[in-house]
Structure formats: C-alpha cells, structure tokens
Amino acid sequence: MTSLIKNLCWGALAGAAGTTALNAVTYLDMAVRRRPASSTPQQTVEHAAVLVGVSLPRDEQKKEALVSGLGSLLGAITGVGVGAALGAIRGLTGHPQSKRGTMATGWALVMLAGNGPMTVFGVTDPRGWRPLDWAADVVPHLAYATVAGITLDALAG
Numbered sequence: 809m810t811s812l813i814k815n816l817c818w819g820a821l822a823g824a825a826g827t828t829a830l831n832a833v834t835y836l837d838m839a840v841r842r843r844p845a846s847s848t849p850q851q852t853v854e855h856a857a858v859l860v861g862v863s864l865p866r867d868e869q870k871k872e873a874l875v876s877g878l879g880s881l882l883g884a885i886t887g888v889g890v891g892a893a894l895g896a897i898r899g900l901t902g903h904p905q906s907k908r909g910t911m912a913t914g915w916a917l918v919m920l921a922g923n924g925p926m927t928v929f930g931v932t933d934p935r936g937w938r939p940l941d942w943a944a945d946v947v948p949h950l951a952y953a954t955v956a957g958i959t960l961d962a963l964a965g
Contacts, residue, residue, distance in 0.1 A: 904961065
C-alpha cells in the first residue's frame with residue numbers, strides 16, 4: 809500500500825476519533841447548559857436539497873427524521889473527511905507536521921468545513937455570534953483537532 813493511501817486511511821481513522829470527541833464535548837455542553845441540539849445541520853440539509861432539486865417528504869415527521877439523520881451523517885462525513893485530508897497532507901509532503909501544526913490545520917479545516925456551508929446558505933452568520941456562541945462552536949472543534957492530531961500522530965508514527 810502506498811504511503812499516501814496509508815496516510816489517508818490513518819487520517820480517516822483520526823477524523824473518526826476527532827468526530828467522537830467533538831460530539832462528546834457538544835453533548836456535555838448540551839447537558840451542562842440544558843440547551844437543545846442545534847438545528848443548523850438540518851437547516852443546511854434543507855437548503856442543500858433545494859439547491860440540488862431534491863424533494864423532501866411532505867409529512868413533517870418523515871421530513872424531520874430525514875433531515876435530522878442526514879444532518880448528523882454529514883457531520884460525521886465531514887469529520888472523517890477532514891481527517892483524511894490531514895492524512896493526505898502528511899502523505900503528500902512526505903513528513904509529518906508538528907503536533908501543533910497538525911492540530912491547527914485540523915482545527916482550521918474542520919471549522920471551515922463545518923461552518924462554511926451553513927454560512928453560505930445563510931443558516932448562520934458568525935459575525936453576529938455572541939461569545940458564548942463562539943465558545944460552543946470553537947471548543948468542540950478544538951477537541952476534534954486535538955484528538956484527531958494525536959490519533960494521526962500515533963497511527964502514522
């Protein structure tokens with residue numbers, strides 16, 4: 809197996825670990841602050857469906873189940889994909905970044921990949937976020953970057 813393919817696989821595994829950390833921190837925040845889950849992933853799915861011309865079910869329960877499931881699935885795909893990108897960077901450059909570099913790159917990529925589509929579709933506007941909103945977004949993404957970076961470093965050695 810080529811070095812690039814190995815690094816892609818290791819990166820995807822690291823991204824899955826990072827996604828688990830992100831979800832755990834998010835769920836802990838929800839429990840501690842007694843706040844509901846964000847609806848932005850579902851709203852993003854709805855906007856994307858309109859963009860590509862896919863009809864959603866008319867039945868509200870079925871529609872809610874579909875967009876909720878797809879929103880969560882897209883989050884997982886994003887996390888694994890960002891991890892794979894980190895692995896690809898490692899494989900293409902032929903040497904590992906520093907741990908801080910991997911974590912910083914991972915954090916920037918996952919923030920962009922996670923929030924970019926929501927911002928483009930007008931589901932959210934980070935310019936209007938309060939400090940608590942920023943913390944609720946940044947801290948889980950830092951957990952992602954930390955765990956993904958450590959995992960990639962451990963796997964790729």
